[in-house]
Amino acid sequence: MRYALITGGSRGIGKAISLRLADEYPILINYKSNRAAAETTLSAIESKGGKAELLPFDVADGSAADAALTQWQDAHPEDTISVLVNNAGIRIDTMMVFMQASQWHSVLDTTLNGFFYVTRRLLKDMLMNRSGRIINISSISGLKGQPGQTNYSAAKAALIGASKALALEVAARKVTVNVIAPGFIETDMTEGLDEQSIKKLIPAGRFGTAEEVAALAAFLASDNAAYITGEVISINGGLYT
Numbered sequence: 755m756r757y758a759l760i761t762g763g764s765r766g767i768g769k770a771i772s773l774r775l776a777d778e779y780p781i782l783i784n785y786k787s788n789r790a791a792a793e794t795t796l797s798a799i800e801s802k803g804g805k806a807e808l809l810p811f812d813v814a815d816g817s818a819a820d821a822a823l824t825q826w827q828d829a830h831p832e833d834t835i836s837v838l839v840n841n842a843g844i845r846i847d848t849m850m851v852f853m854q855a856s857q858w859h860s861v862l863d864t865t866l867n868g869f870f871y872v873t874r875r876l877l878k879d880m881l882m883n884r885s886g887r888i889i890n891i892s893s894i895s896g897l898k899g900q901p902g903q904t905n906y907s908a909a910k911a912a913l914i915g916a917s918k919a920l921a922l923e924v925a926a927r928k929v930t931v932n933v934i935a936p937g938f939i940e941t942d943m944t945e946g947l948d949e950q951s952i953k954k955l956i957p958a959g960r961f962g963t964a965e966e967v968a969a970l971a972a973f974l975a976s977d978n979a980a981y982i983t984g985e986v987i988s989i990n991g992g993l994y995t
């Protein structure tokens with residue numbers, strides 16, 4: 755069977771992508787620590803007739819990612835992971851003048867190094883099978899920069915550069931690599947922001963939903979998107995084009 759792995763699949767955008775891709779694939783729900791949320795996502799998939807498994811590991815820890823994926827592959831010798839959504843991400847916002855090295859590194863370790871560890875581990879099988887979809891969740895902050903987010907903007911911009919390079923490396927083997935760059939989406943990550951003020955800046959007049967991002971991810975994962983690679987697709991209600 756061909757599985758889809760969604761990093762940070764327990765909550766928010768990753769949860770919505772897990773639920774949406776469960777219409778087509780058995781799902782591996784990765785998360786770091788919130789087991790209760792991951793189990794809720796798993797139950798939601800099962801109650802709509804889908805199949806899913808939990809696969810917890812810290813994407814920022816290369817050895818942990820390798821160990822978890824090796825263990826999964828040993829237990830599933832007939833199966834393969836053909837869709838990878840690198841969605842796990844955190845933000846620790848502060849002006850650079852106040853930023854601690856640990857705040858810089860945590861954000862880059864999760865978004866950028868996480869992408870590297872998990873993708874490198876799964877890429878060989880995708881290339882051998884001549885089939886794969888890699889979808890990386892960046893951000894409007896990686897396109898235009900955001901004050902208070904030098905760490906996050908750096909990580910999300912680097913993810914775009916890496917995706918474009920990787921897309922060229924693997925295109926001949928029918929593996930596509932694309933980036934989704936969301937604007938403001940209603941999740942735990944945006945909770946506490948001043949939604950009323952921010953909404954005034956968004957031409958569509960509202961935050962997006964995780965389900966809207968998931969619909970785009972499902973398209974990019976589908977056969978219909980076979981000729982799209984190395985692209986960055988914004989989903990931001992017109993906030994930045």
Ligand code: NAP
Nearest residue numbers: 762764765766767785786787788813842843893939941943
């Ligand atoms: P969220 O609600 O905070 O969920 C984050 C998810 O990532 C959780 O499942 C969390 O797992 C997981 N995670 C965090 N660190 C991890 C790690 N080291 N290893 C494995 N899993 C980890 O965030 P979200 O809003 O859905 O954001 C998802 C992605 O979209 C992120 O990359 C974010 O930067 C990007 N994005 C979001 C927005 C927005 O407006 N929400 C806009 C642009 C881009 P636990 O449950 O175990 O903590």
